[in-house]
Amino acid sequence: MQEPPDMGGTDPALLAQLRILAEQAADIALTKHERPLPEPVVDIPAPMKWAAGIISAVMTAGVVGIFIWLVTTVNDMQQTLVRIDERQKAQVESQDARFADADRRIGRLEGFHNLGGGDQ
Known part of the structure; x- marks a missing residue:
C-alpha cells in the first residue's frame, strides 16, 4: 500500500515549493512598495471647466476692450493736440x-509828432 502524502509540512519538496512561493510573494510586495505610489488624479467636474472657460473668455474680451479703448483715446488725444497746435499757431x-500793425501805426504817429505835426 502507498503512503498518503505528508500534510504536516515535513516533506522537503513541499517545503522548497513553499519557500519559493514565499520568496516570490515577498519580491512582489517589495517591488510594489519600492515604487512611489501614483498621485491621486483629481478630476475637475465639467461644469467647473465650462465656468473657467467662460470666465477666461470674458476676461480676455475685457482686456481686448481696454486695449482698444486705450488706442482710441490716445488717437483722439493726438488729434486734439494737433488742433490745439494749429489754433495756437494761427x-x-x-x-x-x-503787433506789426500797431508798431507801424505807432511809428507813423511818432514820426508825425517828431516833425512837429501835433503842435498847436
Missing part, C-alpha cells in the same frame, strides 16, 4: 500781424 500769427 493765434500767434494773428497777434504778430496785430
Whole structure:
C-alpha cells in the first residue's frame, strides 16, 4: 500500500515549493512598495471647466476692450493736440500781424509828432 502524502509540512519538496512561493510573494510586495505610489488624479467636474472657460473668455474680451479703448483715446488725444497746435499757431500769427500793425501805426504817429505835426 502507498503512503498518503505528508500534510504536516515535513516533506522537503513541499517545503522548497513553499519557500519559493514565499520568496516570490515577498519580491512582489517589495517591488510594489519600492515604487512611489501614483498621485491621486483629481478630476475637475465639467461644469467647473465650462465656468473657467467662460470666465477666461470674458476676461480676455475685457482686456481686448481696454486695449482698444486705450488706442482710441490716445488717437483722439493726438488729434486734439494737433488742433490745439494749429489754433495756437494761427493765434500767434494773428497777434504778430496785430503787433506789426500797431508798431507801424505807432511809428507813423511818432514820426508825425517828431516833425512837429501835433503842435498847436
